Amino acid sequence: MNPHLLTILIFLPLLAAAVMLTVPARRQSAYRYIALVTGLFQLVLSGGMYYLFHPKGAGISQERLYQFVDHIPWIRLDMGGLGRLEIDYFVGVDGLSMPLLFLSALVMVIAIGASWNVQKSAKGYFVLLMTLDMAVMGVFSALDFFLFYVFYELMLLPLYFLIGIWGGVRREYAAIKFFLYTLFGSVFMLLVIVGLYFSVTNPDTGAHTFNMLYMMDPANYVSGSFFSALANQELFSIPARLLGFIVLFIAFAIKVPIVPLHTWLPDAHVEAPTPISIILAGILLKVGGYGILRICFSIFPDAAVQSAWWLGLIGVVSIIYGALVALTQHDLKRMIAYSSVSHMGFVILGMASLTTEGTAGAMFQMISHGFLSAALFFLVGMLYDRVHDRGIYHFRGLATLMPRYTVFVALAFFASLGLPGFSAFIGEVFVIIGTFNAESVNGLLPRWMAIAGSVGILLSAAYFLWTLQRMFFGQPYLKGGGAWSKALTDASPRETAIMVPMLVLALVLGVYPALAFDKINASVLALVELVVGN
Amino acid sequence: MITLTHFLIVGACLFSIGLYAVMARRNAIMVLVGIELMINAAVLNLVAFGRYDSEHYGGQAFALFAIVLAAASVAVALAIILNVYRHYKTINPEDINHLKD
């Protein structure tokens, strides 16, 4: 098999973007077809990689257990007294990144499908979308911290423009809020990266390195360096390693997002165009969760154990807070945005438990939330496309007008609220089980957190069912009257073609979760061993 | 007896009259006349001092030289004034101020 599959996967969108730049701007429809072909090709490629991915490939801290690895020296700069700068183009996948890569490819295809009607400067739009695609793929596969940071920042730029130009009424406000929030996190991340660089050496060459895998091994730390576990350095009377962990955690937690760093999310979602909402919820939030597992937990395992209780608390607060606030929203998209906060809270809670069940459940919840939230935002977009309104109180009895759409909404809602048979159920249940287990396995989380977390499951039923009853049941009554009921046509074939695969996937993963767990297991075991084992 | 001082006083008077004409008259020709008066004051001084150079007669020689130059410059100046008059229909120096920036 071609060893450069991963590199192809990452840079394919860039090629597509280059092709787009050569196409004259008047040929509007060419762009979306180029994008769609790229997206589908990526989907097939990542699907193939997923199939080829060996379930024993634990990865985490051992390079030989990573798959599809490309490791090429990139920047070698002699810096005199500071030694040689060692930055590699180092990408590879393990059980944490493989499902997320496939998910990203899938969500991208959905987003491209949802962008079908973009008229406003389509060229710029699709070029930015492809750039974003590349950055996302890169983030999930980079194993060199410098490379990771480059991709991480590269994600921000297209998103800023995509929200700021193609968004809703308050798009500039939302775009800037989103940009600043994320930048706030990543700027401090850069400091930690530099700190780690000067603390870690490559055991083979003796040079300082950005290689993440070397950062995971305590033996590679220069003795007495800032982040060395033995040196016990302190800054502002906080242990340096704890501080590094907190800084990185905050950077990623903003993406997840956690309460109280979440307020960019509803605004960004409400103002972003549908495809960008889909990408935001489907992929971008996962970058946060992935980063916490891949970087925070793996590089600072000791600090992760120390702060597990607080992480669990954050998770629980996010779950309940997000659900309660979702309960009072009048804008459908905002409601779903807050439900994302609640559902991602389970991810944090599961990770914090540091048990295999909890962590695997968190991974599964991320995957499941990836396409379920994409489906939900797509459904909102369908309604918005038709009448340019999303107010929950402005609709009633939609089930009579749009039966097929209602079936989709009901299925997506029930899937999201954790009905067994759908993927979210597996994720949430194992997060709860893992949290209960934590007390007997490693004693990190008290059991009441699991009980409090499960209240979130109850609340999610409340807001989804309330919305369902309020908008879809009863006699049809619309704010816009007859004009609206004419505009509200049932789901079109294109929309059906996008919705059905997502719901089928949610169902398949819910019925046969082994499809995902088989690939995740080895990595989760290795990660838990790495964090709790020492 | 007529001493050097008398010559110098006459020269100074001539110069002053010339200076006055140059600075105050509203007619370019009178200004020219003033200039001639000043040159002649200088020539008178040259001749008067030339008495003390009986070896080379430098004073007289320069005086002659200056008179010739003055004659030539008057010819050029009159030609300029004539052209100025053609152009501006006046020879009042007050009205011809195109030299400023």
Added chain:
Amino acid sequence: MTPDTPTYPILAAFATVLFPFIGFLLSALAGKKAKSGFLAIITIALSVITAGYTFAMVWGEAPIHAQWHWFTIGNEAFHLGIFLDNIAVLMLLVVATVALPVHIYSVAYMKGDPGIHRYWTYLSLFCAAMLGLVIADNLLLTYICWEIVGFASYLLIGFWFTKDAAAQANKRAFIINRIGDIGFLIGFALLYSGFGTLDINALFGMEGLFVVPAATDAPASAAQGGLPAGWITVAGLAFFLGAMAKSAQFPLHVWLPAAMEGPTSVSSLIHAATMVAAGVFLLARIFPLFDGTVLLIIAATGTITALVAAYFALTQFDIKKILAFSTVSQLGFMVAAIGIGMYPIALFHLVTHAFFKCLLFLCAGAIIHEMQHLSDRHQLGIDPQDIRQMGRLRRYMPVTFATMLIASLALVGFPLTSGYLSKDALLIHAFEWAAWQQGVAHIIPYVLTFVSILTSFYIFRLLAKVFFGPTVTAPLANGQAGIHDPSFWMLGPMLFLAACSFFPLFTLQPLHYAHAWLLEGIGVSTPWAPIPLLHVAVPAVTTAATLAIAALAWHWYVKGKYALKTDGLLYRFSLHQGYLDSFYDRVVVGAVLGLANILRWLDKHLVDGIVHGLAAIGRGLASIAGWIDRQVVDGLVRLVGKLAWGLGSMLRHTQAGRLQGYLSSLFLIILVILLYHFIVQA
């Protein structure tokens, strides 16, 4: 214990679940074309056959267990499996046999409904999940079926979703069930974290981690497990919470009367016979888990539920609401039986109740169906479910009357019926348990006896008002109504269920339950000595009371000599169902929404306020920096420029262009230089 290889009973049990599931898939795919219900009936009929076979093979034999690997998480494998013991096959058979008549009944009952294809789809889904629930071998699988059953119930309650009441009712039902589901979830997650398995047989089987306690107050094998005793109690209570919601126990019962917004056939199958009994089934399944505290709470809750629901049933006017409260009350009896440690008797009552309560609903459905016709034909615009509009129906619908009478007698526990056997067993054991427990426990059997008298009252009130009493509806009164017994498709199932409501199905001894095959199969062992006197006294008292109450109801409602005031506090309290609905709406929902609104406000003003505040501080600093930049830094640069410019503009005035001016300046300058020269020389 290693699981056995699949055998014919296992395959048959699997097929029992699979058939309705295939029916569900096919009718979901067929969409609007699947109107006839043929598919659903065929599949459930096949299920009955396979369930019968399974029952015949397994009943009284050793349990059979088979499982297949499902998925692995970390190093823990989870399995899908079937566990067949006496309880499972009994429930399997009962569910299938009750479901089949209801399906047949629905053909006629739901005829012509525009959404009927959805009806059959949902019904098949329900059957598959319910059958799966009873044979699941581990708690995770049970939970999955448990929730899907609730989901199917949600869909069916909201079947007529254009009615606001139905949309409200199904939301309420699902959310209240969700409360229970959370309990169930917490319960099994606790067990998993303590014992590392969810296998029902491994946990609660004959050689399981929890052995059946010899005496009910012995702590349930807390020492063996990885869970502290306190958490065992919590797990027990959590499971009970799940059962409370599903089996509509006070105070979570409110969803069941509201669920009557669904089609009556659905009410009969789901909200009377099967799904609501799932809670009782679950309690019986995990019975060894409960310690004395939990059992006492269960018994008390069951008793309170039985009493409160019967009390609410006394004054209702909606025929389905009366039956719904009756169901709640009977479920209270079953739960109380669990609480006194007699889960076989709870199951016995569950089985007998399933038949006669299903029948009661089917009869009610037939009546509603005819009343609706009557109302439509004469343009009366009456509520077809209101018993005040009915009366004298015996003349029009004699067969319906007969079957309903049989079901009612079974409900009150009249001799010769199946209900007599199970209720008798329940009451007698309750008295014996109380004698053994001593103290305040005596309240429970007396209350239960009192409730059974209340039961007689409300059901005879119903019968009297519907079939005998005077009517305010003119066509009924003058014999011109033109309504009649329903068609064979509805009558057949009713007659079948009526036959099942008699004693021979369970034992050949009409007056004594002790040799009922059901109890012998599951095995009742009591830690207390039987009190022979009770076996005569209890049936004698209840039967006498039933007859007296029947006479009283005849006197009050048929003869019209109603003796009570209808504006008393007790009456109004009962009529409005204890104002529980408005209590929940105002207090519970209000509190949650209030909290949510506060949080939303905080989110908007505090969290976002901080963000905006930070942004404002940033902007403020930036504007200060901007001001300094503009005024100070740039000011210096501009000052230099201005100086040069000012100087230049000052000097430019000397360039007047006047010849004489230039000459004068020239002269002046020379003069100054000369003067300077002179002064310096001097």
